[in-house]
Amino acid sequence: MIYVVKSNDTLFKIAERFKTTVPSILDANIICNPDFIAEGEPLLIPDDISKSDIPKAGAGPFYITRPGDTLDCIANQVGMSTELLAIINNIQNSNVLYSGNELLTTGLYYDNPEDLKRLWETTPGDDCFINGIADHGIYYLGSFQWLAYGEASIQPLLELLANPCEDVRLNAIISLGRLALNGKVLKALIPFTKNEDYISDFAKIAIRRIGLKSMGLDRVHITMNNSYLSTESDTIEVPKGSEIVVLKWFVPNLEEEGPRGGYQVYDYVQIVNTGQTGFFPRAGDAAITFI
Incomplete structure (x- = not known):
């Protein structure tokens, strides 16, 4: 179950309330400092040993740093080396970690951006069909790979905007929005906003996201479809x-x-x-x- 931390809660009190143990809660959640849990924070409370293979709550594809965190601890919790976590998040000093930062926790699965670009180009068939498995495993997950490569992703993604397959172009636009770096990007995206198709909406969202990051609002994201928010008392x-x-x-x-x-x-x-x-x-x- 999911429990939202209340005022004066401790892990020990929560464990007692739900007849579990502090180590079990730590196994289910990414918590580097057991003495710090924030009011309003949701915790996954384990209730079935058969579900012990569920990934820990708190990270994927990003993690929000908290007081008491270290890069070594976060890397260990997400199954990544400290060195790689520092590289993909452009952290120069692994001993200095500020609370409230959004860290990418997706590893690098391809040697370089050009390899990923070739995979994106060669995956669709002649009819541009991309099955669901490839769409998720190559394009959705790949969008975070581009983010891990940083500025080196810009030119390959700009070239993918000219791909004959609409879904490849769409995923390139989404990836540029996730990357949120400018350079030549805005000039390349603006023509897509003038089309009367669904891709234009994504191009506008990507441009807005780039603008937010340029103002230092890195943690502000933009929804791509209609959805809902579940609160304690309502659905919005x-x-x-x-x-x-x-x-x-x-x-x-x-x-x-x-x-x-x-x-x-x-x-x-x-x-x-x-x-x-x-x-x-x-x-x-x-x-x-x-x-």
Whole structure:
């Protein structure tokens, strides 16, 4: 189950309340400093030993740093080397880690951006068909690979904007929005906003995301479709194009079935224009639906 931390809670008190143990809670959540849990923070409370293979709540594809965190601890919790975590997040000094930063926790699966570009170009058939497995494994997950490569991703992605397959162009636009670096990007994206098709909406969202990052608002993301927010007392509609800040990534609800079976995954977010906080659902395969 998911429990939202209350005032004066400790891990020991929570463990006693739900007849579990502090080590079990630590095994289910990414917590580097057991003495620090924040009021309002959702925790996954383990209740079934058979579900011990569920990834820890708190990270994927990003992690929000907290007081008491170290890069070594975060890397260990997400199954990554400290060196790689520092490289993909452009951290120059691994001994200095500021609370409230959003760290990418997706590793590098290809040697360089050009290898990923070739994979994106060669995956569609002659009819531009991309099956669901490839769409998720190559394009959705690949969008975070581009983010890990940083500025080296810009030129390959700009070239992919000219791909004959619409879905490749769409995923390149989404990836540029996730990367949120300017350079030649805005000039390349603006023509897509003038089309009367669904891709134009994504291009506009990507441009907005780049603008937010240029103002230092790195943690503000923009929703790509209509969705909802579950609060303790209500369900609130969240229209496409809403700005959100993720307070905790990857919160699995093991008691609720997801869109494609398995369990439903949420992110705990705050809506920027209203200040409301709650659980924002992920799509199938635990895919986030915002840039």
